[in-house]
Amino acid sequence: MASGFTRSSVQYEQDSHILHCYFSGNVGAISNKELVGIFVNRDSNGMKLIRQTYSRRFGQDLLQLMSNIQRNNSFARIAYLRMAEPHERDAQLMRHSLFGVSLNLNTLIEVACTRSSSELIRIKHCYQTRYKSDLEKDLTMKINGGFKEILLAVLRSCRNYNSRADMSLAMCDAKTLYEALESGRTIDQKTIISVLSQRNNGQVRAILISYKQLYGHEFGKSIKRNKCGQFGKELRVVIRCIQHPEKFFTKQLRMKNADGREILIRTVVSRSGIDIKGINKAFATKTGITLENLVLREFNSSKDKNNIIAVSILVGLIKGC
Numbered sequence: 001m002a003s004g005f006t007r008s009s010v011q012y013e014q015d016s017h018i019l020h021c022y023f024s025g026n027v028g029a030i031s032n033k034e035l036v037g038i039f040v041n042r043d044s045n046g047m048k049l050i051r052q053t054y055s056r057r058f059g060q061d062l063l064q065l066m067s068n069i070q071r072n073n074s075f076a077r078i079a080y081l082r083m084a085e086p087h088e089r090d091a092q093l094m095r096h097s098l099f100g101v102s103l104n105l106n107t108l109i110e111v112a113c114t115r116s117s118s119e120l121i122r123i124k125h126c127y128q129t130r131y132k133s134d135l136e137k138d139l140t141m142k143i144n145g146g147f148k149e150i151l152l153a154v155l156r157s158c159r160n161y162n163s164r165a166d167m168s169l170a171m172c173d174a175k176t177l178y179e180a181l182e183s184g185r186t187i188d189q190k191t192i193i194s195v196l197s198q199r200n201n202g203q204v205r206a207i208l209i210s211y212k213q214l215y216g217h218e219f220g221k222s223i224k225r226n227k228c229g230q231f232g233k234e235l236r237v238v239i240r241c242i243q244h245p246e247k248f249f250t251k252q253l254r255m256k257n258a259d260g261r262e263i264l265i266r267t268v269v270s271r272s273g274i275d276i277k278g279i280n281k282a283f284a285t286k287t288g289i290t291l292e293n294l295v296l297r298e299f300n301s302s303k304d305k306n307n308i309i310a311v312s313i314l315v316g317l318i319k320g321c
Helices: 002-023 032-041 044-058 062-072 074-083 086-099 105-114 117-131 135-142 146-157 167-182 189-198 201-215 226-243 245-254 260-271 276-287 291-298 305-319
Strands: none
Touching: 002 032, 002 044, 032 074, 032 305, 044 062, 044 074, 062 074, 074 260, 074 305, 086 105, 086 117, 086 135, 086 260, 105 146, 105 226, 105 245, 117 135, 117 146, 135 146, 146 189, 146 201, 146 226, 167 189, 167 201, 201 226, 226 245, 245 260, 245 276, 260 276, 260 291, 260 305, 276 291, 276 305, 291 305
């Protein structure tokens, strides 16, 4: 046991030395392979220990160093997202999505709907601690319309934490949703929001499975009709993300906008080791190219060393090396 601990300590010391060479400008003393290996082969706990080792040895916060240059440095952006603890990263993403240059609903939906109840609880606590503000209150202030009520319901649902889905309860809730859609001339938005706020994302997925078993089609198809209006359109986006996150990410990655590189980096980093292989498969099915191809195409025109390192890290994370 002591021997293993010693080997780990030596590894983190070496990793810290490599990163110090990079951030101090002594890049000639290290290789691209060494840098790539750190961000592909270390897990979240390893990243935390590297940060602690670096701070002890060099008296600096690695995250702060990366944060200072990440805007125009793809490698530093990837390194920042990998080095931050997941709940720290996600709290920062939520804050920037709400108070950045413009409101970013897609990122808010992504974090709220693809994280587990335990993860959402940690994100909300980190947000409160870091920004001295309540995430739900900030969301209420910044978002209007159906998305506000739907996302608030999803965020509140994490209080009902249960690692296992209750299929009997899911059947009952599926019937409740059906009645909310079919019993009147307009849909019963209040009942739908109530269900979403009382059932965590895992339980919602069970409800959606039950709904299809009972009625022969997916809930998402039912809310495409005209009677569901704008609320139905917004609800469908959120439900799609909860039920089929790989399809949500695929749509995000196909969007042609100025944030394309950021979406690609964030998706690969945040979903590596979780469902990146499923996202890769869904993306390839929809587009005919893999995420590896997309990475190479996105960075193809640049010969900048930082971008070359960025490509190697992203491809490594996609492949699960």
